Amino acid sequence: MKSLSLFALLIAAFASAQDIPSLVNSELPQLVSTYKELHEHPELSHQEKQTSAVLANALRKAGYTVTENVGKYDDGTPAYGVVAVMKNGSGPTLLIRTDMDALPIEEKTGLAYASHVRSKNQAGDDVGVMHACGHDIHVSTMIGVGETLAQLKNQWHGTLILVGQPSEETVDGAGAMLSDSLYARFGRPDYAIALHDDASLEAGNVGVVSGPALAATNSVDVTMRGVGSHGARPEASKDPVVMSAEYIMAIQTIVSRQIPPQAPAVVTVGAIHGGTKRNIIPDEVKMYLTIRSFDDGVQKQILADLKRTAEGIALAGGVPSDRTPIVMVMPESSPVTYNNPELADRLRAVCVRVVGAQNVVPSHSEMVSEDFGLFGLEGHQIPTVMLRLGAVAPEKVAESKASGKPLPPLHSAYFVPLPEPTIRTGVIVMTASALDLMSK
Numbered sequence: 001m002k003s004l005s006l007f008a009l010l011i012a013a014f015a016s017a018q019d020i021p022s023l024v025n026s027e028l029p030q031l032v033s034t035y036k037e038l039h040e041h042p043e044l045s046h047q048e049k050q051t052s053a054v055l056a057n058a059l060r061k062a063g064y065t066v067t068e069n070v071g072k073y074d075d076g077t078p079a080y081g082v083v084a085v086m087k088n089g090s091g092p093t094l095l096i097r098t099d100m101d102a103l104p105i106e107e108k109t110g111l112a113y114a115s116h117v118r119s120k121n122q123a124g125d126d127v128g129v130m131h132a133c134g135h136d137i138h139v140s141t142m143i144g145v146g147e148t149l150a151q152l153k154n155q156w157h158g159t160l161i162l163v164g165q166p167s168e169e170t171v172d173g174a175g176a177m178l179s180d181s182l183y184a185r186f187g188r189p190d191y192a193i194a195l196h197d198d199a200s201l202e203a204g205n206v207g208v209v210s211g212p213a214l215a216a217t218n219s220v221d222v223t224m225r226g227v228g229s230h231g232a233r234p235e236a237s238k239d240p241v242v243m244s245a246e247y248i249m250a251i252q253t254i255v256s257r258q259i260p261p262q263a264p265a266v267v268t269v270g271a272i273h274g275g276t277k278r279n280i281i282p283d284e285v286k287m288y289l290t291i292r293s294f295d296d297g298v299q300k301q302i303l304a305d306l307k308r309t310a311e312g313i314a315l316a317g318g319v320p321s322d323r324t325p326i327v328m329v330m331p332e333s334s335p336v337t338y339n340n341p342e343l344a345d346r347l348r349a350v351c352v353r354v355v356g357a358q359n360v361v362p363s364h365s366e367m368v369s370e371d372f373g374l375f376g377l378e379g380h381q382i383p384t385v386m387l388r389l390g391a392v393a394p395e396k397v398a399e400s401k402a403s404g405k406p407l408p409p410l411h412s413a414y415f416v417p418l419p420e421p422t423i424r425t426g427v428i429v430m431t432a433s434a435l436d437l438m439s440k
């Protein structure tokens, strides 16, 4: 009896190894055509009406209980979040997330299925729209993962929560879904996983980072207030242009002198606006900053340093006390994307098993940011991992290495992911990861 059940187990293990790739192969033509359809019809953050409907319909057809319009933004407007749940007895709860939004970029790839969409952004400007971050790859992959796991229902137990998150590019979509009681309504996951395509990695490859994968980011607006005057009468002014120049140079030493060298961090002033005319000293100058690090504590320290330095420069410049600088942390912020090392090791082993060790590459953390980390809740309570999915044609990677010419990065008008084998690899590794985490 014992040897018989062992035999059955071996058969099941063999069947599962066989099943995923063949199931994915049969779904692939449809997934690629969905991908091209999504690529041609991208939607900006906060506007993912059709994209969310494509995802919702496909998962409903695959047997999931689907809820649409999950999420509420801070200003009270509704979000196009999709939650697809499949309950399969008692067992772990796994959340898998895809994002859905595109970017205000005019596509220049020249692809047959390139986007010609134009749309109004939140400021009301008419802009070209492009899936330049590959979220169309992610949605297509999610549909494949949903379909495959539904067909392999006898190989896992627990609750599967597939999340279509809106507005990743404006980093307010995950927060919108969580504040709409995502976990209270659909269940709190034991793990949350996701993938993101990688514009420098060969299609067919997967990268896994342990620990911090993407940076925490805060957007900060600094208003250096002074006292305006005629340009010929500087003695009557408290010149905010000069104080801003001092400020920008002074904050360059935050990273080099105040943050421990072991903690990488970035302080960038991306925009500065002030004044109207050569001979007028303005009343104020505004600066727009992004700050990044891999540690929420370092973020807090940089914010404090930015405020103290601004106040110090105003004090030194003799600015009256009712005109002290305003340092504001904007809502466009997100925590570090932290890959739980234990879970990352476990999923790396799964990837090696299903795509081969030669296709699982060591990956490194990057200073770009994402709001996926929010699904792990404050203090990384829920283990999360985001995998990197190679998306570039191998010959392009080789060409770039030989010529030294960099490949178009994510958010470039020239970014061309290779749908196959990118989607195929994505579906295989995510499905296998889910089966491993929810195995019977």
Ligand SMILES: [Zn+2]
Pocket: 133, 169, 410, 411
């Ligand atoms: Zn992006």
Ligand SMILES: [Zn+2]
Pocket: 133, 134, 135, 168, 196
């Ligand atoms: Zn992205």
